[in-house]
Amino acid sequence: MSKNLKLKSARAAKDMSQKNIADAVGVTRQTINAIENGDYNPTINLCTAICRVLDKTLNDIFWEEE
Protein backbone atom coordinates (compact mmCIF):
# COMPACT_ATOMS: atom_id res chain seq x y z
CA MET A 1 0.00 0.00 0.00
CA SER A 2 1.26 3.47 -0.81
CA LYS A 3 1.58 6.27 1.69
CA ASN A 4 -1.50 8.36 2.34
CA LEU A 5 -0.08 11.82 1.75
CA LYS A 6 -3.57 13.32 1.40
CA LEU A 7 -4.31 12.51 5.00
CA LYS A 8 -1.01 13.94 6.10
CA SER A 9 -1.53 17.20 4.20
CA ALA A 10 -5.15 17.55 5.39
CA ARG A 11 -3.94 17.05 8.93
CA ALA A 12 -1.20 19.62 8.47
CA ALA A 13 -3.69 22.07 6.95
CA LYS A 14 -5.79 21.78 10.08
CA ASP A 15 -2.67 22.16 12.20
CA MET A 16 -3.39 18.90 13.98
CA SER A 17 -0.93 16.30 15.20
CA GLN A 18 -1.41 12.57 14.83
CA LYS A 19 -2.22 12.47 18.52
CA ASN A 20 -4.97 15.11 18.13
CA ILE A 21 -6.70 13.12 15.42
CA ALA A 22 -6.20 9.85 17.27
CA ASP A 23 -7.83 11.28 20.39
CA ALA A 24 -10.69 12.73 18.36
CA VAL A 25 -11.56 9.45 16.65
CA GLY A 26 -10.72 7.15 19.59
CA VAL A 27 -7.74 5.22 18.28
CA THR A 28 -4.06 5.16 19.16
CA ARG A 29 -1.57 7.52 17.56
CA GLN A 30 0.21 4.49 16.12
CA THR A 31 -2.93 3.59 14.15
CA ILE A 32 -3.04 7.04 12.52
CA ASN A 33 0.68 6.75 11.84
CA ALA A 34 0.16 3.33 10.22
CA ILE A 35 -2.63 4.72 8.02
CA GLU A 36 -0.45 7.62 6.88
CA ASN A 37 2.42 5.27 6.10
CA GLY A 38 0.19 2.85 4.23
CA ASP A 39 0.82 0.05 6.72
CA TYR A 40 -2.80 -0.35 7.73
CA ASN A 41 -6.04 -0.35 5.76
CA PRO A 42 -8.71 1.26 7.99
CA THR A 43 -12.37 0.25 8.13
CA ILE A 44 -15.00 2.51 6.60
CA ASN A 45 -16.10 3.58 10.11
CA LEU A 46 -12.65 4.87 10.95
CA CYS A 47 -12.31 6.51 7.54
CA THR A 48 -15.55 8.45 8.01
CA ALA A 49 -14.57 9.42 11.55
CA ILE A 50 -11.25 10.81 10.30
CA CYS A 51 -12.99 12.65 7.47
CA ARG A 52 -15.43 14.26 9.90
CA VAL A 53 -12.61 15.47 12.11
CA LEU A 54 -10.75 16.94 9.14
CA ASP A 55 -13.89 18.36 7.44
CA LYS A 56 -13.16 16.38 4.28
CA THR A 57 -14.96 13.78 2.23
CA LEU A 58 -13.90 10.17 1.76
CA ASN A 59 -12.89 10.99 -1.80
CA ASP A 60 -10.66 13.82 -0.63
CA ILE A 61 -8.59 11.63 1.63
CA PHE A 62 -8.97 7.99 0.78
CA TRP A 63 -9.62 7.83 -2.95
CA GLU A 64 -6.52 6.70 -4.86
CA GLU A 65 -6.07 7.93 -8.40
CA GLU A 66 -4.83 5.27 -10.81
Next chain:
Amino acid sequence: MNKKSLDEMQTQRKNKIGNQSFLMLLYLLMFDAGLNSFGFRWVSYPANVMIILSISSGVYVVRLVSANAFVGPSTEKEKPFLKVFLIMMLAAAVSVATLVLLKNASFSNANQMDEMAAPLMFITAGVAIVIAVTTIVINRIQNKKDKE
Protein backbone atom coordinates in the same frame (compact mmCIF):
# COMPACT_ATOMS: atom_id res chain seq x y z
CA MET B 1 -15.64 4.82 19.86
CA ASN B 2 -14.89 3.04 23.10
CA LYS B 3 -11.62 4.39 24.44
CA LYS B 4 -11.15 1.72 27.06
CA SER B 5 -10.84 -1.17 24.63
CA LEU B 6 -8.33 -1.77 21.86
CA ASP B 7 -8.86 0.03 18.57
CA GLU B 8 -9.47 -1.84 15.31
CA MET B 9 -5.83 -2.14 14.26
CA GLN B 10 -4.81 -3.31 17.71
CA THR B 11 -7.61 -5.90 17.74
CA GLN B 12 -6.49 -7.30 14.39
CA ARG B 13 -2.89 -7.50 15.51
CA LYS B 14 -3.84 -9.07 18.85
CA ASN B 15 -5.89 -11.75 17.12
CA LYS B 16 -3.07 -12.56 14.71
CA ILE B 17 -0.46 -12.76 17.46
CA GLY B 18 -2.82 -14.82 19.65
CA ASN B 19 -3.39 -17.35 16.87
CA GLN B 20 0.32 -17.68 16.21
CA SER B 21 1.15 -18.03 19.91
CA PHE B 22 -1.54 -20.66 20.38
CA LEU B 23 -0.15 -22.68 17.48
CA MET B 24 3.36 -22.29 18.87
CA LEU B 25 2.14 -23.60 22.23
CA LEU B 26 0.46 -26.56 20.53
CA TYR B 27 3.55 -27.44 18.48
CA LEU B 28 5.88 -27.11 21.46
CA LEU B 29 3.67 -29.37 23.60
CA MET B 30 3.43 -31.93 20.79
CA PHE B 31 7.18 -31.74 20.24
CA ASP B 32 7.72 -32.29 23.95
CA ALA B 33 5.35 -35.26 23.96
CA GLY B 34 7.15 -36.67 20.92
CA LEU B 35 10.54 -36.32 22.58
CA ASN B 36 9.15 -38.00 25.68
CA SER B 37 7.83 -40.95 23.70
CA PHE B 38 11.25 -41.36 22.09
CA GLY B 39 12.73 -41.61 25.57
CA PHE B 40 14.34 -38.19 25.65
CA ARG B 41 13.45 -36.24 28.81
CA TRP B 42 14.93 -32.78 28.80
CA VAL B 43 13.11 -31.82 32.05
CA SER B 44 10.87 -33.91 34.30
CA TYR B 45 7.08 -33.71 34.02
CA PRO B 46 5.58 -30.63 35.68
CA ALA B 47 8.57 -28.45 34.84
CA ASN B 48 8.52 -29.08 31.09
CA VAL B 49 4.88 -28.01 30.72
CA MET B 50 5.42 -24.99 32.96
CA ILE B 51 8.46 -23.92 30.96
CA ILE B 52 6.63 -24.29 27.65
CA LEU B 53 3.64 -22.34 29.00
CA SER B 54 5.90 -19.60 30.37
CA ILE B 55 7.78 -19.29 27.07
CA SER B 56 4.58 -19.19 25.01
CA SER B 57 2.83 -16.66 27.24
CA GLY B 58 5.99 -14.58 27.48
CA VAL B 59 6.39 -14.49 23.71
CA TYR B 60 2.70 -13.60 23.41
CA VAL B 61 2.91 -10.66 25.82
CA VAL B 62 6.19 -9.31 24.45
CA ARG B 63 4.88 -9.49 20.88
CA LEU B 64 1.63 -7.79 21.94
CA VAL B 65 3.56 -4.92 23.48
CA SER B 66 5.99 -4.61 20.58
CA ALA B 67 3.01 -4.48 18.20
CA ASN B 68 1.36 -1.85 20.43
CA ALA B 69 -1.68 -4.05 20.94
CA PHE B 70 -1.52 -4.43 24.71
CA VAL B 71 -3.13 -1.22 25.94
CA GLY B 72 -5.93 0.57 24.14
CA PRO B 73 -6.14 4.29 23.40
CA SER B 74 -6.49 6.31 26.56
CA THR B 75 -6.32 9.99 27.34
CA GLU B 76 -4.97 9.36 30.83
CA LYS B 77 -1.27 8.89 31.30
CA GLU B 78 -0.76 5.69 33.22
CA LYS B 79 2.27 4.54 35.16
CA PRO B 80 1.95 0.78 34.91
CA PHE B 81 5.26 -0.17 36.53
CA LEU B 82 4.10 0.14 40.12
CA LYS B 83 0.80 -1.52 39.33
CA VAL B 84 2.45 -4.45 37.56
CA PHE B 85 5.08 -4.79 40.27
CA LEU B 86 2.46 -4.88 43.02
CA ILE B 87 0.40 -7.45 41.14
CA MET B 88 3.48 -9.64 40.68
CA MET B 89 4.36 -9.37 44.37
CA LEU B 90 0.77 -10.25 45.26
CA ALA B 91 0.91 -13.27 42.92
CA ALA B 92 4.13 -14.47 44.54
CA ALA B 93 2.64 -13.99 48.02
CA VAL B 94 -0.50 -15.92 47.06
CA SER B 95 1.67 -18.72 45.64
CA VAL B 96 3.66 -18.98 48.87
CA ALA B 97 0.52 -18.81 51.02
CA THR B 98 -1.14 -21.55 48.95
CA LEU B 99 1.92 -23.75 49.28
CA VAL B 100 2.10 -23.24 53.04
CA LEU B 101 -1.63 -23.88 53.44
CA LEU B 102 -1.45 -27.08 51.40
CA LYS B 103 1.50 -28.34 53.40
CA ASN B 104 -0.16 -27.61 56.73
CA ALA B 105 -3.65 -28.79 55.78
CA SER B 106 -4.73 -31.96 57.56
CA PHE B 107 -6.21 -33.50 54.42
CA SER B 108 -2.93 -33.25 52.56
CA ASN B 109 0.12 -35.40 53.00
CA ALA B 110 3.23 -33.25 52.88
CA ASN B 111 5.31 -36.17 51.60
CA GLN B 112 3.16 -36.43 48.53
CA MET B 113 3.75 -32.84 47.58
CA ASP B 114 5.74 -32.60 44.44
CA GLU B 115 9.25 -31.47 45.25
CA MET B 116 9.29 -29.28 42.19
CA ALA B 117 6.15 -27.33 43.12
CA ALA B 118 7.78 -24.70 45.31
CA PRO B 119 10.68 -23.81 43.00
CA LEU B 120 8.30 -23.84 40.03
CA MET B 121 6.04 -21.29 41.66
CA PHE B 122 8.97 -19.00 42.36
CA ILE B 123 10.39 -19.50 38.90
CA THR B 124 6.99 -18.69 37.36
CA ALA B 125 6.67 -15.53 39.44
CA GLY B 126 10.24 -14.57 38.52
CA VAL B 127 9.58 -15.14 34.83
CA ALA B 128 6.41 -13.05 35.09
CA ILE B 129 8.37 -10.17 36.64
CA VAL B 130 11.03 -10.39 33.92
CA ILE B 131 8.29 -10.35 31.26
CA ALA B 132 6.59 -7.35 32.87
CA VAL B 133 9.83 -5.36 33.04
CA THR B 134 10.72 -6.30 29.46
CA THR B 135 7.35 -5.15 28.18
CA ILE B 136 7.66 -1.81 29.97
CA VAL B 137 11.14 -1.27 28.51
CA ILE B 138 9.94 -2.15 25.01
CA ASN B 139 6.99 0.20 25.37
CA ARG B 140 9.22 3.11 26.38
CA ILE B 141 11.68 2.49 23.56
CA GLN B 142 8.82 2.28 21.09
CA ASN B 143 7.22 5.50 22.31
CA LYS B 144 10.52 7.33 21.92
CA LYS B 145 11.05 5.92 18.43
CA ASP B 146 7.52 6.72 17.22
CA LYS B 147 7.49 10.34 18.34
CA GLU B 148 6.67 12.71 15.56
